[in-house]
Amino acid sequence: xxxxxxxxxxxxxxxxxxxxxxxxxxxxxxxxxxxxxxxxxxxxxxxxxxxxxxxxxxxxxxxxxxxxxxxxxxxxxx
Numbered sequence: 001x002x003x004x005x006x007x008x009x010x011x012x013x014x015x016x017x018x019x020x021x022x023x024x025x026x027x028x029x030x031x032x033x034x035x036x037x038x039x040x041x042x043x044x045x046x047x048x049x050x051x052x053x054x055x056x057x058x059x060x061x062x063x064x065x066x067x068x069x070x071x072x073x074x075x076x077x078x
Contacts, residue, residue, distance in 0.1 A: 021030055 021027070
């Protein structure tokens with residue numbers, strides 16, 4: 001019984017969503033946004049790994065000013 005009454009709410013929500021999409025964004029811009037999002041999802045730029053020599057070596061002044069960076073990064077959850 002609840003699926004029959006819920007079916008009307010789903011169609012009503014779809015109609016209002018389509019109206020808002022056409023009124024505020026437009027069909028062409030929505031299709032364009034989906035295509036650009038799909039292309040950017042497929043073609044992600046490859047980041048090259050950092051080399052050890054390129055990393056900055058910290059001095060004792062940096063440790064006093066910034067603190068121990070390794071402890072800060074290890075304490076943060078991923």
